[in-house]
Amino acid sequence: MPDVFVAGVGMTRVGRRSEPLPDLMADAAHAALAEAGLEVPDAIVVATMNPEEFIGDGNFASNVATQMGFADVPTLRVETATSSGAAAFYAGFAQVAAGLRHTVLVVGGEKMTHLTTPRVSELIGRSIDPYERAYGATMPALAGLVTRALMTRGAANAREIAQVAVKNHANAARNPLAHFQDAVTVEQVLESRMVADPLRLLHCCPISDGAAAVVVSAEPARVRVAGIGHGTDTLAMRHRRELTSFGATRMAAREAYGMARFGPERIDVAEVHDAFTPFELISLEDLGLVPPGKAGRATLDGETALDGRLPINPSGGLKARGHPLAATGLAQIVECVWQLTGRAHGRQVAGARRALAHSIGGLATNNWVTLLEARG
Amino acid sequence: MVVAPPASYCPHHPVLMTPDSLPGIGEIVSFTTLHTPPAGFKSPLHLAIVELDGGARFVCHGSDVKGLKVGAAVAIEAIDNIYYFSNLGTLDRARLFWRRAGRAGDRVNAIARSLAKRMWKGKHRAAS
Numbered sequence: 116m117p118d119v120f121v122a123g124v125g126m127t128r129v130g131r132r133s134e135p136l137p138d139l140m141a142d143a144a145h146a147a148l149a150e151a152g153l154e155v156p157d158a159i160v161v162a163t164m165n166p167e168e169f170i171g172d173g174n175f176a177s178n179v180a181t182q183m184g185f186a187d188v189p190t191l192r193v194e195t196a197t198s199s200g201a202a203a204f205y206a207g208f209a210q211v212a213a214g215l216r217h218t219v220l221v222v223g224g225e226k227m228t229h230l231t232t233p234r235v236s237e238l239i240g241r242s243i244d245p246y247e248r249a250y251g252a253t254m255p256a257l258a259g260l261v262t263r264a265l266m267t268r269g270a271a272n273a274r275e276i277a278q279v280a281v282k283n284h285a286n287a288a289r290n291p292l293a294h295f296q297d298a299v300t301v302e303q304v305l306e307s308r309m310v311a312d313p314l315r316l317l318h319c320c321p322i323s324d325g326a327a328a329v330v331v332s333a334e335p336a337r338v339r340v341a342g343i344g345h346g347t348d349t350l351a352m353r354h355r356r357e358l359t360s361f362g363a364t365r366m367a368a369r370e371a372y373g374m375a376r377f378g379p380e381r382i383d384v385a386e387v388h389d390a391f392t393p394f395e396l397i398s399l400e401d402l403g404l405v406p407p408g409k410a411g412r413a414t415l416d417g418e419t420a421l422d423g424r425l426p427i428n429p430s431g432g433l434k435a436r437g438h439p440l441a442a443t444g445l446a447q448i449v450e451c452v453w454q455l456t457g458r459a460h461g462r463q464v465a466g467a468r469r470a471l472a473h474s475i476g477g478l479a480t481n482n483w484v485t486l487l488e489a490r491g
Numbered sequence: 492m493v494v495a496p497p498a499s500y501c502p503h504h505p506v507l508m509t510p511d512s513l514p515g516i517g518e519i520v521s522f523t524t525l526h527t528p529p530a531g532f533k534s535p536l537h538l539a540i541v542e543l544d545g546g547a548r549f550v551c552h553g554s555d556v557k558g559l560k561v562g563a564a565v566a567i568e569a570i571d572n573i574y575y576f577s578n579l580g581t582l583d584r585a586r587l588f589w590r591r592a593g594r595a596g597d598r599v600n601a602i603a604r605s606l607a608k609r610m611w612k613g614k615h616r617a618a619s
């Protein structure tokens with residue numbers, strides 16, 4: 116398989132945005148293209164989770180391509196719920212790796228803040244098994260079930276779960292593009308409003324707008340795509356034997372490490388899907404980045420902080436950079452590329468050579484692991 | 492694998508499933524309380540995943556989670572096609588023990604029997 120490189124990246128500020136979604140996506144896309152020194156890509160892959168319902172527009176590949184001035188460039192759309200951005204990256208990578216295209220622009224975005232929170236929750240909840248949804252299950256509800264099981268197993272305690280939020284807010288405060296720019300304390304997290312017992316408001320990511328873009332290319336560039344893995348699991352939570360580990364992450368990690376021919380011990384920095392803070396702890400273990408049962412302790416000990424052994428979510432993660440759904444998987448890759456090329460100003464992980472991005476689709480039904488490597 | 496409600500195919504294999512029934516007794520796998528549930532549900536909304544003796548897992552509503560723990564023994568029952576769990580107290584568990592030991596006629600047994608009649612699940616009998 117020929118090597119595939121990241122030639123350029125770009126993203127918008129994440130948060131409450133007034134611009135239309137195609138404009139946000141065009142901003143991110145043109146920034147990535149400018150960095151790649153590319154006027155027109157050979158093809159485009161668009162990631163949006165649910166523009167049909169969030170903004171009332173469909174046929175979104177053509178919509179975005181036209182509005183960013185690329186009506187004549189072949190464009191397709193990819194969707195795997197909240198991991199759509201990572202899935203789109205794979206689709207772009209695969210086209211280049213297969214020799215079908217020389218350069219592919221991958222752009223993802225979502226816009227939700229114009230809707231009420233219950234409405235957004237309902238629309239994101241469409242990715243849940245319909246039978247479980249009929250019982251009132253929402254994403255926070257399912258995450259609450261996971262968190263209770265995790266804490267009962269003794270795999271994480273309330274302080275450890277809260278510390279993930281504290282760490283990621285502290286990182287976001289160093290990222291001018293992050294949704295949240297303020298620090299939080301363990302006490303604030305533990306005293307925030309109960310959402311889905313034992314999950315509280317400050318354990319959950321915000322509702323955000325934003326877009327991110329990556330240009331993948333067959334032309335050698337500073338960052339190489341070392342491996343990509345895809346993992347899946349049952350749509351229904353009740354069909355799983357295990358709640359406190361995500362099989363889809365383990366499957367994706369195995370495949371990605373296999374392709375890269377290196378393991379988790381070589382990773383210097385990672386962006387991990389922390390839509391709910393306990394998920395960061397679960398994922399660290401599923402990805403093999405910390406030994407089983409050690410994620411909570413490692414977090415409390417500062418191992419995953421910006422100045423720790425293995426910085427996790429230097430961007431602030433979904434928790435504090437924000438989670439504009441289909442933009443997120445690409446925003447993680449953008450952050451990894453900035454880290455690998457020494458451009459993560461104010462939050463740079465010194466000497467980072469290999470980075471991992473981990474994206475969860477739905478309640479861990481469709482997950483991705485992307486490994487990136489600095490060259491030269 | 493045993494799934495509920497009935498499904499045409501096993502989630503993990505393209506194999507048609509066959510119906511089966513189980514007594515409605517099991518244990519709490521996890522539970523949560525939603526404080527702002529979706530439209531159409533009253534707050535607080537108690538949700539649990541219950542694993543029945545026999546392996547099928549159900550999502551259930553409950554009227555109360557006070558004192559409830561993961562691993563607690565519960566009975567589940569469908570009302571208008573929605574399953575509800577209720578805690579089995581010490582007395583209920585003792586009765587359940589006697590039912591298993593061959594005695595019949597107590598309340599838990601009645602619940603279990605009525606559930607066995609009403610529940611209808613797919614059971615994948617091929618190797619899984």
Ligand SMILES: [Zn+2]
Pocket residue numbers: 492501502503504506615617618619
């Ligand atoms: Zn099967």
